[in-house]
Amino acid sequence: MTPFAKKVYKIVTEIPIGEVRTYKLVAQKAGKPRAYRAVGQILKxxxxxxxxxxxxxxxxxxxxxxxxxxxxxxxxLLDLEKEIKQCLASKRY
DNA sequence: CAAACTATTCAGC
DNA sequence: GCTGAATAGTTTG
Known part of the structure; x- marks a missing residue:
């Protein structure tokens, strides 16, 4: 586990349900805006x-x-999470 | 340590 | 819309 990977994992796990982030964004948040490819590698x-x-x-x-x-x-999964988000948004199921 | 690889991104046509 | 170049970190030897 490398430090950059650690950051990436943390950031990715912080992504809320139904939301998506781009590799670029994650890399940027990780402090390396040009490491979007590395992010993909790490996630892989x-x-x-x-x-x-x-x-x-x-x-x-x-x-x-x-x-x-x-x-x-x-x-x-994305579609599913969208539905999950809807479920969480409504007070009754 | 260096080379290769990549779930990418941007510019040019 | 596709092709080619560039960037940055992980992985492997």
Whole structure:
């Protein structure tokens, strides 16, 4: 676990449900605005893909970037989180 | 330590 | 919309 990776993980895990952040943004927050690629690498080699919402990290220009389990799953998860967000927003289920 | 790799991004056409 | 170049950190030998 490298320091940069640590920061990236923290930032990524801080992303709220239904929200997405771009690799660039994450890199910027990590203190290395030009390390967006490194961010992708780290997320790819992340230690716990399941506890890290890598699916909330997308490319810029409203694109999706990549995903360990496949872009399909990523899209699905994003959509799912959107629904979850809706559920959390409403007072009754 | 150096080289290769990359889930990227930007500029040019 | 696609191609090519650039940047920065991780990984491997």
């Amino acid at each position: 080699h992340n230690p716990y893909p399941l506890i890290i919402p890598c699916h909330r990290v997308v490319a810029s220009n409203n694109k999706l970037g990549g995903y360990i389990f496949g872009l399909k799953k990523k899209k699905l």
